[in-house]
Amino acid sequence: MHYGCRRPAVWKRTCSWSSSAAASSLPPTTTTAANNNKKKVIVISGPTGAGKTRLSLDLAKRLSGEIISADSVQLYRGLDVGSAKPSPSDRSAVPHxxxxILHASHDYSAGxxxxxxxxxxxxxxxxxxAPILAGGTGLYLRxxxxxKPNVPQxxxxxxxxxxxxxxxxxxxGRWEEAVELVANAGDPKARELSVNNWSRLKRSLEIIRSSGSPPSAFTLPYNAYNQTTDDEDAHAIANCQPKELDYDFICIFLACPRVELYRSIDLRCEEMLADTGGLLSEASWLLDIGLSPGMNSATCAIxxxxxxxxxxxxxxxxxxxxxxxxxxxxxxFQTASRNFSKRQMTWFRNERIYQWVDASQPFDEIARFICDAYHDSGPRLLPExxxxxRESCRHESRDLKTYRSENKVFRGDDDCSHVLDWIRRTQGKSQL
Structure with missing residues (x-):
């Protein structure tokens, strides 16, 4: 089993570095003094299928830790297969x-x-x-x-x-008209929202009605923290202020070559559908309780x-x-899942606090590095x-242009016959 991607780096507590050479120019005390008074928190993220669950479970066992899920779908009861929840045995072995915590009809925000x-x-x-956050929902983790942004309630x-x-x-279903209403009320950026993201649209209008200003008018802690740093400027990174964050974060982003990741995602999609008691059954239940596709957070999930x-x-x-x-x-399904992983990679390329780790490297070496970083108060030098x-994930365009899915489970019509039989038995007129 391998993991995710790769990031250059020496860490200075909450600051990620462009190169170990740049970091080595600083005295070791630069990283230790600011961190001694802060509790350590481990954050494991990465694209869909990168191996976050396995790594977080292993770390929790090694460090006497517990896992806090940072997945926007695992929150919901009954959505197990499609959200790739940890198994009951894993959750029994390590508290999660x-x-x-929520019924599928409820919404849940980053706040x-x-x-x-x-x-x-x-x-x-x-x-x-030891708190170990594991998940790929970028806004939650940010x-x-x-x-939280300084936005009025x-x-x-x-x-x-x-x-x-x-x-x-x-x-x-008049999404475009609703967007125009909010845009005309004062938030033209509403036009950039993903289709049917009613929760975000509603929140934007609430902010306008409460304050008279759009969400973009308010301070974002993430922007304030990163506005003076440049990923290629070691001097700026060296002068970031770790005291601004509440914990001593050890942030890892698991990444791997995109073609390899896409193959893994395609297979996982097939496996979620192969057992009709899995994703299809869960989706059928969502329809049965009166929900529609795109109605809320749960029904917008990939x-x-x-x-x-x-x-x-x-x-x-x-x-x-x-x-x-x-x-x-x-x-x-496969295309949406691959596109989501691409968006995750893009999002986390801008998150300087993360070290990008090559998930294809031996699992034990990755886990040992994180454990050593957790126990050590000195500089955190990621082995080469x-x-x-991060840039390596941008230079795969040639391979990606010729990428084609190669199904392993559903190769021909006969392979989906059991799914079609299940549909005939369960999705007839009595279900309408």
């Missing part, structure tokens, strides 16, 4: 937090995660346990590390009024949205599907053998 994850962290530290009255204002658009749309078409067709329709759905340059 922020898993199975909610900040509150709950920080509270869980403080509880663990008070008991002498807020967790740097703090909306009153119950404002939130209720905004909900009513947008309800008609949402119920009738895999669930595509599966719900597919099953809706099957239900509208009396519970039948052709092999061609199934393969079209599989391709959409474990590094992955």
């Amino acid at each position: 937090h922020l898993i199975d 909610d995660f900040f509150r709950d994850a920080r509270a869980a962290t403080d509880r663990l530290l008070s008991r002498g346990r 807020w967790y590390i740097y703090g 909306s009153s119950i009255h404002v939130a209720s009024a905004v909900w009513s204002e947008l309800a008609g658009f949402r119920e009738n 895999g669930y949205r595509q599966a719900m749309e597919y099953l809706l078409r099957c239900r509208n067709n009396g519970g039948s599907s052709s092999p061609q329709e199934f393969f079209e759905f599989l391709i959409k 053998s474990l590094e992955m340059k």
